[in-house]
Amino acid sequence: MSDPQVLSFRPKADQYVWTFGGAAPAARVAPGAVLELWTEDCFAGRVRGKDDLVSQVCEFPYLNPQTGPFYVEGAEPGDTLAVHLVSIEPSRDWAASTTVPLFGALTSTHLTATLQDPLPEVVWIWELDRSRRSCRFSARDSGFTAELPMSPMHGTIGVAPANLEVRSALVPDAFGGNMDTPEMRAGVTCYLGVNVPGGLLSIGDGHARQGEGETCGVAVECAMNTVLAVDLLKGLATPWPRIESDTHIMSAGSARPLEDAFRIAQADLVRWVAQDWRLSELDAYQFITQAVEAPLANVCDTNYTSVAKLRKDWLGGGVATMRGAHERLKEIARAYRG
């Protein structure tokens, strides 16, 4: 294999994009390219200590800056981008998390509107030990500390939406976006249906780690050095985001109420298995009912996101789903690493 095209891009503060759709491409890349990217944290880097309250230091709607978008040459509506996450590494030795007034799963919000007072706004600074791969939590109101494994991921990855829309980078939907699933980690390939010429891929919102559901609405947020490899699957439509790892295939649905996000993900997985492994839809429905994992992604964003996850080896071998893009992109990643 020849060396892949490599593009390095670290946006300046005035180059961040805040939406999916509606922004001019940062660069054009060919299928097969490797992208070395830097992403700022969801606070645009403005929460740096315990006194940096989001409501004071951040400027709405300038939240969740994205790096991109990248125009993939040849991509057209009806195609699919395959994006392999080669590596995701925190670029600082700390990360921040907060409560945000009227945001999160265990508070009323602007949509789940009540007459109660909001919860207090509090910041937690987590220490990242990149050699030990750990995240250290220090309680604000007691001496409790804990060390959790680092498990870097991107909360946000997506393309320009369909239907002529431009969406805030805080939104997850069929175009991907702010899905906030811990499954979006190094080593997986994410499949995103193309809605506009070039696809317009962006990524951001790095998390040193995150629980399933992102309960308070904010993960262990940090800037990331991330390497991607991109491929293009012509003429293959992908209605909702899919993820493939060495061991699993996954579908991600985003909607409200949460059962609809679950339904979307499970129905897409049923149809994926039915089509590529040649089962009837009812047989796939039965099989998945007994075999699926359903790790929640977020229950706090504009849409909630639910993932349906299935072990590939339980389906038997011999099927190169999504045209074998995952293995091909791993080859590119190996060539890139040298």
Added chain:
Amino acid sequence: MSDPQVLSFRPKADQYVWTFGGAAPAARVAPGAVLELWTEDCFAGRVRGKDDLVSQVCEFPYLNPQTGPFYVEGAEPGDTLAVHLVSIEPSRDWAASTTVPLFGALTSTHLTATLQDPLPEVVWIWELDRSRRSCRFSARDSGFTAELPMSPMHGTIGVAPANLEVRSALVPDAFGGNMDTPEMRAGVTCYLGVNVPGGLLSIGDGHARQGEGETCGVAVECAMNTVLAVDLLKGLATPWPRIESDTHIMSAGSARPLEDAFRIAQADLVRWVAQDWRLSELDAYQFITQAVEAPLANVCDTNYTSVAKLRKDWLGGGVATMRGAHERLKEIARAYRG
């Protein structure tokens, strides 16, 4: 009162807009202006008979064409547009309704995803008798006919969204849009918070009539000749759309699940009454609990819309809410009519 500025605008087919936000203004108008507009139906005029199935004759995403947007001079984020609907008159003697596959309240959809087959796609043509103010229904599968009162309204009215977004004209949200409430009839004033300079007001989706909830997803859809009067309330923020008639004040919330749309509308009405009639929030909460009507708008669109509606005379007199814009715009309407 001097004669109001009058702008007449009938868009050509290549002048329709399909989004809220993201379109260049069709015209600029000053506060106090009257707009004589024509709006095409939600099918862009392509469903004209029983054989015109939406899935065949319409071209996605070119649905629900809007007339506008109108740039209101002086409007800035944090202000409110007051839009008085002077008259809404069907411009044809027929209207169309349909089922649309995987759309509507009594079918699974792309979000409430199931493995069942969609319902059949059927078109109904309603006869409009504009002199008798009636809409005639003829069943497709039997000889049943019925005559319902004409009650023209606009399903869609809104401004450009906040958060740098551009939304499909099929979406209702805090910016207004496709709320599909039968309360949006001639004689009311609609209040919309301004998010971008000029506000960028658009209107469309005329219905000769519609039930509450728009159960099958499609009303009695027709082109309209509509007259508006527009005013600007500087420095007054309106977080969710409000409506005022001669007899009622109303708030409109749009969200999923439907109880969140209800919560938004009711909470906004509580705060509106608390502020303008000087009740405590808890007193307003109690009073509204006993006095409110809650006519559903739509339970089929991207967000569902619920309206909270309160008789003004039950609150006592002497309060000119929303700075008296409703009465002032009625004055302009009278001056316009001569």
Added chain:
Amino acid sequence: MSDPQVLSFRPKADQYVWTFGGAAPAARVAPGAVLELWTEDCFAGRVRGKDDLVSQVCEFPYLNPQTGPFYVEGAEPGDTLAVHLVSIEPSRDWAASTTVPLFGALTSTHLTATLQDPLPEVVWIWELDRSRRSCRFSARDSGFTAELPMSPMHGTIGVAPANLEVRSALVPDAFGGNMDTPEMRAGVTCYLGVNVPGGLLSIGDGHARQGEGETCGVAVECAMNTVLAVDLLKGLATPWPRIESDTHIMSAGSARPLEDAFRIAQADLVRWVAQDWRLSELDAYQFITQAVEAPLANVCDTNYTSVAKLRKDWLGGGVATMRGAHERLKEIARAYRG
């Protein structure tokens, strides 16, 4: 017509029932009987002044006492009880309403759980003027007062549930129960499907008036003198409660989320119209979409309740739906009044 059987029953405090199902009959009545009943308020009469907080004076789960149950002779599973509300009259010259901690639509609850503090617990005493048919509100935190029309109704009416269950009187579901719809007023006939021998009809939770949705969770609660007439429709199953007035037919669905309550009510109305007026289901779906009203009942109880309401004269004449029970029960009411 001969004089109807008349049963008068005013339960003593130790005769209240607190559930649907699971209680021994208070009396047996024949179809055609008239029942003169007294019902205590939802607080079991314990909230009598501003200092009577529910959390202090009431004893959980002894809330919402029901009068009944009445065993209707001959009623068997698969039949329907038709219950005509002849009159509903407040029995005191005051009524009470409150906020209840973690209950209501504009607060977090035990199910919509958040970490916020509950709203304050406040009692309002409403003055009822039975000659002027009015309810007087006095704000707690200001001098605001208002007079609203009295519009007496029963929040709770139902039969024993199916599936061997016993449900709290605070629950609305397919068996009726705590639906809290303002449509349950004097002059209507309520249809309830029978699940156990005798049906076991109970009624309670009188409201001098209530807004649509019962936003804070508690209406203008008062004891009632109520007269019913009961009929039995053999071999006619009614899956969800239906209501018939002189002008309208209505279906009531109860579920969460609220869109499911809407779906149940609308689907039942579609099938009702399709069957009795001989339309196809799709024609009925279209017709109802344009003709229906959708007054919310409650958005605060264990299940939310949505009503689908259709004018009978819009359907044309000549159909005696539900076997003409509404007219027949009005005859009995006339005979009873003499």
Added chain:
Amino acid sequence: MSDPQVLSFRPKADQYVWTFGGAAPAARVAPGAVLELWTEDCFAGRVRGKDDLVSQVCEFPYLNPQTGPFYVEGAEPGDTLAVHLVSIEPSRDWAASTTVPLFGALTSTHLTATLQDPLPEVVWIWELDRSRRSCRFSARDSGFTAELPMSPMHGTIGVAPANLEVRSALVPDAFGGNMDTPEMRAGVTCYLGVNVPGGLLSIGDGHARQGEGETCGVAVECAMNTVLAVDLLKGLATPWPRIESDTHIMSAGSARPLEDAFRIAQADLVRWVAQDWRLSELDAYQFITQAVEAPLANVCDTNYTSVAKLRKDWLGGGVATMRGAHERLKEIARAYRG
């Protein structure tokens, strides 16, 4: 440790119970007792081959038979039962699963009512190889077969409900019941709040395995030989079911919509950690946001069930939560095994 009291009970067909609450105790046991039980499958054993359709062979509401209830001596409202699942072993070499008309996550239902036709009713018989601990799936419409690990669990475990209620064994709620979580496996301790004297513990609905969410509504259903050990925690209230394994603590919330089930489970876990590990609620909220797993249980039953799951070692050592019942019951299990 002395030998535990051991009770063996295999219900005859006329001894099954179909509800939580409302049934006379099958036996009385003292805290510390071991119960050797047999549970029939959810079909009451009537689905034995591909032609045994639920709608034909089962008799509603006689579904999901429970073994019990067991009266635990000394248990009173406000106490907690701790139930340790010592072993769960399939009692046959086959298990059954099906689609059931209008039941499951990827179909409309009686609550998510649509006008579409139901999915076809199909039965799958799974082969269980108890020595190899595997479940063999054979597709109905193709030659596809697959072998999945056996992972026995109980879909249903619970006590009599609060509020004077009797609930169908198909319902999950605060009393436990039909939660359908794969976490209810051998080796865990389940904590259930007591609502009535004796608690009235029942168990049933064995699954040889089940995916997260129980998508089609029916797992790999089989009769089980199950051994329990029971303890009583006096004066300790447990509002929602909790589970403890050697490695994790878990809370289980059941409600609709699914986000409310998530909220209940997460809020309970926040409060559990805050209380027993002495963190403030906001610190616990932050910590759990980053550390929690959220495996869905069911998205098909009367209420949906969501589990919040946290590694105990991440909280540090030295805390014997729930009064150390898990370790104490493991001691009893060891003594029982000899």
